[in-house]
Amino acid sequence: MxxxxxxxxxxxxxxxxxxxxxxxxxxxxxxxxxxxxxxxxxxxxxxxxxxxxxxxxxxxxxxxxxxxxxxxxxxxxxxxxxxxxxxxxxxxxxxxxxxxxxxxxxxxxxxxxxxxxxxxxxxxxxxxxxxxxxFDDADKRGRLRVVASPDGREGSVSFHADAVMYAGLFDGDEAFELALDSARKVYVHVARGELQVNGQTLRDGDALKLEAESQLHLGQGRQAEVLVFDLAA
The missing domain is CATH 2.60.120.10 (Jelly Rolls)
Structure with a gap:
C-alpha cells in the first residue's frame, strides 16, 4: 500500500x-x-x-x-x-x-x-x-547512501532507533532500486527537485508512505534530493 x-x-x-x-x-x-x-x-x-x-x-x-x-x-x-x-x-x-x-x-x-x-x-x-x-555527493549520486543506522553501517552516523536513513541525489536517467522488507514501513521524503517514486511523481516537500511493499524504485529525477526511511512497523 x-x-x-x-x-x-x-x-x-x-x-x-x-x-x-x-x-x-x-x-x-x-x-x-x-x-x-x-x-x-x-x-x-x-x-x-x-x-x-x-x-x-x-x-x-x-x-x-x-x-x-x-x-x-x-x-x-x-x-x-x-x-x-x-x-x-x-x-x-x-x-x-x-x-x-x-x-x-x-x-x-x-x-x-x-x-x-x-x-x-x-x-x-x-x-x-x-x-x-x-557524506560526499558522489556517494549519493544515482543511488541511496546509508547516512544513519543503528549500527553505524557503511560509515553512517549511529542512533538508538529501529530505523535506517538513506539519502540520494537523482537527475536525468539515474535510477535505483531497493529491495524492501514488506513487514516494515518505508517513508520517502523528496527534499527538493522532482523524482518518480514507484510510479508516483513527487516534488519538493512531497512524501510517499509505503506499507507491505517489497520494492522501491527511484528514477526520472530533476535535480532531486531524497531521504528514505526504513522503519519498524
Whole structure:
C-alpha cells in the first residue's frame, strides 16, 4: 500500500524569522491522521533567516537528526559540543536522559534551510550523545547512501532507533532500486527537485508512505534530493 502526502497538505508555521513546514503533528499543528509513521515522529522543513535561530532549549528521549539543504547551522549543546553543520553533513543528537542545545544561522545575509528529523529511540533513559559526519555527493549520486543506522553501517552516523536513513541525489536517467522488507514501513521524503517514486511523481516537500511493499524504485529525477526511511512497523 502506498499513501501520497503532498507538500501543501503539511502544517505551516510563520514566525517571521522562521518558516516551518511540518510533515507530522508539531507545536500548534495537530493532526490525528499525521502524528507519526512507525518510529518516525517529526520532519520539519525549516527556513531560518540570517542571524536567527533557536536559543538554548531541552529535549529528552528522542533521536534527532539535522540535515542541511542550504546555508549552515551553528550548534552548541550542554555536552560541550560546538559545530557548524553544512550541506552534505548529517548531525545526530541522542537526547537520552536530557540535553540542552541551541541552533543558529551564522550568516548575516543568507538563509538556512534544513530538515529536522525526530525518531523515537528503542530505549529511553540513555546517555545523551552527539555525532556529525560528512557524506560526499558522489556517494549519493544515482543511488541511496546509508547516512544513519543503528549500527553505524557503511560509515553512517549511529542512533538508538529501529530505523535506517538513506539519502540520494537523482537527475536525468539515474535510477535505483531497493529491495524492501514488506513487514516494515518505508517513508520517502523528496527534499527538493522532482523524482518518480514507484510510479508516483513527487516534488519538493512531497512524501510517499509505503506499507507491505517489497520494492522501491527511484528514477526520472530533476535535480532531486531524497531521504528514505526504513522503519519498524
Amino acid at each position: 502506498m499513501t501520497l502526502r503532498r507538500a501543501d497538505d503539511r502544517g505551516h508555521a510563520d514566525h517571521g524569522w522562521l518558516q516551518s513546514h511540518h510533515s507530522f503533528s508539531f507545536a500548534e499543528y495537530q493532526d490525528p491522521a499525521h502524528v507519526s509513521f512507525g518510529p518516525l515522529r517529526v520532519i520539519n522543513d525549516d527556513i531560518i533567516a540570517p542571524g536567527a535561530g533557536f536559543g538554548m532549549h531541552g529535549h529528552r528521549d528522542m533521536e534527532i537528526v539535522t540535515y542541511v539543504l542550504e546555508g549552515a547551522i551553528a550548534h552548541k549543546d550542554s555536552l560541550g559540543n560546538g559545530a557548524t553543520v553544512r550541506p552534505g553533513e548529517v548531525q545526530r543528537m541522542s537526547a537520552g536522559r536530557g540535553i540542552l542545545h541551541s541552533e543558529f544561522n551564522p550568516s548575516v545575509n543568507e538563509r538556512t534551510r534544513l530538515l529536522q528529523i525526530w525518531i523515537h529511540p528503542i530505549e529511553t533513559g540513555l546517555r545523551a550523545s552527539y555525532e556529525q559526519k560528512h
